[in-house]
Amino acid sequence: MVAVQDRFGESGTPTQLMEKYGLTAEAIVARSxxxxxx
Structure with a gap:
């Protein structure tokens, strides 16, 4: 599945959060x- 897993959110910059939750272009391509x- 390409999505945010069920867990509590955290604070950070948008870039930090996208990397933490695997929502970068590279991570999405790899998972796809x-x-x-x-």
Whole structure:
């Protein structure tokens, strides 16, 4: 699944939060490729 997992949010800059929750372009592409390979 490409989404934010069920957990409490945290404080930080938008960039820090996107990296922490795997919402960067690189992370989304990597996860999408994993799902396509199934």
């Amino acid at each position: 490729l994993e799902l396509i390979a199934l």
